[in-house]
Amino acid sequence: MSDNPYDVLGVPKNAGSDEIKKAYRKIARESHPDLHPGDAAAEARFKAAGAAFDLLKDPETRARFDRGEIDASGHDSPRERPFYRDFAEAPENPYRRGPRYEGYGDEADIFAEFLRRQARQDGDGFGDRAFRARGADAHYALEVPFLEAATGGSMRITLPDGNDLEVKIPRGVAGGQTLRLRGKGGPGYGGGAEGDAYVAISVRPHPLFSRAGDDVEMTLPITLDEAVLGAEVEVPTIAGPVKVTVPKGATSGQVLRLRGRGIAAPGRQPGDQRITLKIAMPKTVDDDLARFMEEWRKTHGYDPRKGVKA
Amino acid sequence: MTDRTGFLSEEEALNAVGRLDRARLVRFVRAELIRPADAGGRVVYRQVDIARIELLCDLCDDFELEDEALALVMQLVDQLHGTRSDLVTLMQALGGEPEEVRARVMGRLGR
Numbered sequence: 008m009s010d011n012p013y014d015v016l017g018v019p020k021n022a023g024s025d026e027i028k029k030a031y032r033k034i035a036r037e038s039h040p041d042l043h044p045g046d047a048a049a050e051a052r053f054k055a056a057g058a059a060f061d062l063l064k065d066p067e068t069r070a071r072f073d074r075g076e077i078d079a080s081g082h083d084s085p086r087e088r089p090f091y092r093d094f095a096e097a098p099e100n101p102y103r104r105g106p107r108y109e110g111y112g113d114e115a116d117i118f119a120e121f122l123r124r125q126a127r128q129d130g131d132g133f134g135d136r137a138f139r140a141r142g143a144d145a146h147y148a149l150e151v152p153f154l155e156a157a158t159g160g161s162m163r164i165t166l167p168d169g170n171d172l173e174v175k176i177p178r179g180v181a182g183g184q185t186l187r188l189r190g191k192g193g194p195g196y197g198g199g200a201e202g203d204a205y206v207a208i209s210v211r212p213h214p215l216f217s218r219a220g221d222d223v224e225m226t227l228p229i230t231l232d233e234a235v236l237g238a239e240v241e242v243p244t245i246a247g248p249v250k251v252t253v254p255k256g257a258t259s260g261q262v263l264r265l266r267g268r269g270i271a272a273p274g275r276q277p278g279d280q281r282i283t284l285k286i287a288m289p290k291t292v293d294d295d296l297a298r299f300m301e302e303w304r305k306t307h308g309y310d311p312r313k314g315v316k317a
Numbered sequence: 318m319t320d321r322t323g324f325l326s327e328e329e330a331l332n333a334v335g336r337l338d339r340a341r342l343v344r345f346v347r348a349e350l351i352r353p354a355d356a357g358g359r360v361v362y363r364q365v366d367i368a369r370i371e372l373l374c375d376l377c378d379d380f381e382l383e384d385e386a387l388a389l390v391m392q393l394v395d396q397l398h399g400t401r402s403d404l405v406t407l408m409q410a411l412g413g414e415p416e417e418v419r420a421r422v423m424g425r426l427g428r
Contacts, residue, residue: 035379041372041394044401088334089368095398096405100365101352102391103399148324148354148361165357182323183364207354207363209323 010079012059031060044092099185101205142193142202149206153213156180157245157270174206179272182210221270221278228287229253244268244280259286324361333367336374345373348384350391
């Protein structure tokens with residue numbers, strides 16, 4: 008597709024600003040990714056139209072474009088933004104409407120949900136007309152320490168009314184996930200069910216560990232002699248310290264992998280712990296070491312920078 | 318700025334969405350189109366809120382929707398996404414069934 012903004016919007020070069028706006032709106036309506044979640048190409052069309060409209064809606068930038076002073080791409084970087092559809096279909100989306108899994112067994116059981124809706128439709132017709140409403144949902148945000156998120160645990164949220172709510176942290180929960188606690192929201196009316204509590208999770212970074220998928224990464228400083236001679240050292244993992252063999256001749260940047268010592272989320276293969284070695288020199292280079300190195304390099308020079316070229 | 322998974326204060330939310338000003342955010346929250354979360358008494362916005370605010374800004378700016386219309390559209394949008402999510406779950410469940418079950422269901426769908 009041409010990136011000429013007039014072509015993108017499908018308007019002639021002499022189009023008035025109303026015409027441009029109308030053309031943009033039409034594309035936005037037909038291609039907004041959040042309004043057309045099943046259309047994979049919508050986002051590209053919507054972004055292209057947005058960029059074209061941004062360029063043409065301002066008479067000044069439009070005039071500069073027309074005079075050839077700026078080109079279609081040279082103007083602004085495309086709008087970087089999240090789209091709602093990337094969150095909206097997650098089962099735990101707190102704004103999700105319709106499906107509720109009340110009292111029909113496992114909430115993961117979608118058939119139970121269909122049955123329940125069927126039952127409600129059947130019953131809603133002429134039967135019980137009394138006012139009955141589900142309680143309001145409550146929304147909480149919880150920052151979970153890295154280790155609790157990695158290994159699971161339990162935390163408490165203090166509620167606005169002073170009570171607290173226990174939140175079970177599932178093993179391997181990731182930031183951005185939302186937990187739904189059924190029935191922990193506001194009370195229902197007229198016999199309606201309680202609302203749910205949605206707990207959005209963010210994970211507090213750890214000074215030592217970081218997470219890449221289900222792998223846990225860390226950097227391990229080793230001494231010069233451990234690097235040269237090899238060693239057995241104690242290394243922390245999310246489940247406590249383990250003994251790790253540093254191979255003889257280890258070098259900075261070398262990665263040791265502890266299989267299965269990463270995050271073991273339910274239903275997934277456990278991740279690994281990846282240890283990046285970093286040789287730490289002694290605080291001061293004493294005479295002994297300096298003297299040895301002086302001698303050593305006379306006969307053992309090597310070039311680690313072979314191939315390090317710009 | 319915070320990372321992708323972090324929570325945003327009101328100030329950070331205002332910075333994250335260029336077209337958002339305080340009046341508009343208050344309007345969204347008051348209309349319950351946006352329901353920020355409570356982090357130990359502090360109001361925070363989640364990434365899903367930010368994405369939703371972007372959409373609301375589009376609807377306000379590009380289509381000049383008023384509160385009532387905005388609420389109506391968002392209700393439909395949420396229903397649409399919820400239903401799609403149901404469908405995905407159902408298809409996944411079906412995908413885990415033996416070939417014979419799937420074939421039988423497909424046969425029924427054809428009717």
